[in-house]
Amino acid sequence: MTGATLDYFEPEGGAVLTTLLIVRDVDRSREFYERVLGATCVRERQPCILRFRNSYIVINTEGGPTDDKPTVQARAPQDSGTLSCAMNIRVTDVRATYDEWRSRGGEFLTEPKDHGMEIRCYLQDPDGYLIEVGQGTGILEMVGRAPR
Structure with missing residues (x-):
């Protein structure tokens, strides 16, 4: 087992949080998350496990x-x-992420919108799961950190 997958199968600190998505076509969904978000496949099937930066899908x-x-x-x-579950991905530069993921075929509902406390936009995966991509702005001042 590689170090990159060790934290999923044997979590440091006793736990790791993942997002489980029930889909109609595993191959189609795996390809979307690899191609658009840049996730890395750790396990192909039953279940498929993808590493996405510091978490897993x-x-x-x-x-x-x-x-x-x-x-x-x-x-x-x-x-x-109809929204019942959504992934919420926080990034340091939402506009750069939006441009990168659009260039990989991601279809966003709108361009990033500034809501004062954060800038955010949304895309959906092939099964309709909503993925929020956001960047903290004003919220960082509330918690004592200046935006980068």
Whole structure:
């Protein structure tokens, strides 16, 4: 096991937070996250695990209940216009990230918008999961840090 994946399988400090996405097509989703966001595939399937900078995205297919969740169905979003879960990615330069990910085929809902406390924009993955990309601005002054 490489050092890059060791923290997923054996978390330093006892835990690592990941995002699980239930998708219709693992290959399509893996390709999107690798191509657009620049994630690195750690495991191909069951589940697919992608390293994204200092975190992980776990991708798995739809399915029925399992012995450890006997009443739960795993389903991808049915409607990309209804928000039930979103990834929130904080970056140091939202406009540069927007330009880079658009050049890789990412389709954003709008360009970055300045909301005073932060500048943010959104894109959706192939299954309709919303991905917020934001840069703290005024919020940094509130917590005692000047923006970079």
